[in-house]
Amino acid sequence: MARSKTSQRWLKEHFDDPYVKMAQRDGYRSRASYKLLEVQEKDRILRPGITVVDLGAAPGGWSQVTSRVIGDKGRLIASDILEMDSIPDVTFIQGDFTDDEVFARILDAIDNHPVDLVISDMAPNMSGVRESDQPRAMYLCELALDLATRVLRPGGDFLIKIFQGEGFDEYHKQVRGLFEKVQMRKPLSSRGRSREQYLLARGFKGQRVE
Numbered sequence: 001m002a003r004s005k006t007s008q009r010w011l012k013e014h015f016d017d018p019y020v021k022m023a024q025r026d027g028y029r030s031r032a033s034y035k036l037l038e039v040q041e042k043d044r045i046l047r048p049g050i051t052v053v054d055l056g057a058a059p060g061g062w063s064q065v066t067s068r069v070i071g072d073k074g075r076l077i078a079s080d081i082l083e084m085d086s087i088p089d090v091t092f093i094q095g096d097f098t099d100d101e102v103f104a105r106i107l108d109a110i111d112n113h114p115v116d117l118v119i120s121d122m123a124p125n126m127s128g129v130r131e132s133d134q135p136r137a138m139y140l141c142e143l144a145l146d147l148a149t150r151v152l153r154p155g156g157d158f159l160i161k162i163f164q165g166e167g168f169d170e171y172h173k174q175v176r177g178l179f180e181k182v183q184m185r186k187p188l189s190s191r192g193r194s195r196e197q198y199l200l201a202r203g204f205k206g207q208r209v210e
């Protein structure tokens with residue numbers, strides 16, 4: 001089958017991409033690892049011994065980075081709609097995060113243990129039609145925030161992939177009300193033409209009042 005221009009461009013970029021080569025060299029499952037590593041370098045959100053929830057974790061690049069830093073005494077609960085090869089000491093829950101039953105299974109795995117950090121790199125499969133892609137992406141962001149506000153300890157942190165567009169300003173405002181400090185991050189390893197950015201919220205103020 002003839003390859004489309006888009007898939008040809010993707011293949012070329014993939015094989016020319018220095019972060020793909022670095023991931024192969026460093027034993028990471030995805031180039032996405034370097035996005036978290038860049039945030040970590042600047043903001044030090046991961047520390048030995050902490051409890052972390054990783055949403056949209058497959059194939060596991062962020063989980064690998066996280067488990068290396070948090071070490072034996074840390075705890076990591078990861079989830080994705082796709083399968084993920086196991087990582088030692090990582091609890092993995094497979095399922096669609098928009099499904100109540102999956103949300104509940106993640107809460108069960110956390111088991112009321114105070115969580116220090118929730119990270120989400122979730123993104124729906126993009127169709128290229130912004131009018132439908134953006135609300136789907138924002139819906140995942142809303143659900144991730146809902147989970148974060150249920151499980152984070154006061155003072156905990158939240159890192160989430162978000163796309164500029166409709167709903168972004170309202171979301172940003174909502175997060176600002178819930179955390180002490182909110183900053184945007186665009187790691188160098190995030191492709192320039194991608195609208196993705198990362199919102200880093202630090203210092204959860206406490207339970208969300210419904």
Ligand SMILES: C[S@@+](CC[C@H](N)C(=O)[O-])C[C@H]1O[C@@H](n2cnc3c(N)ncnc32)[C@H](O)[C@@H]1O
Binds near residue numbers: 029032061080097125
């Ligand atoms: C950019 S990838 C994550 C890469 C990952 N952070 C890493 O370092 O390897 C986005 C992930 O979001 C997941 N995802 C998208 N929609 C989802 C949903 N409804 N429920 C759970 N995961 C979802 C995708 O399956 C995909 O694995």
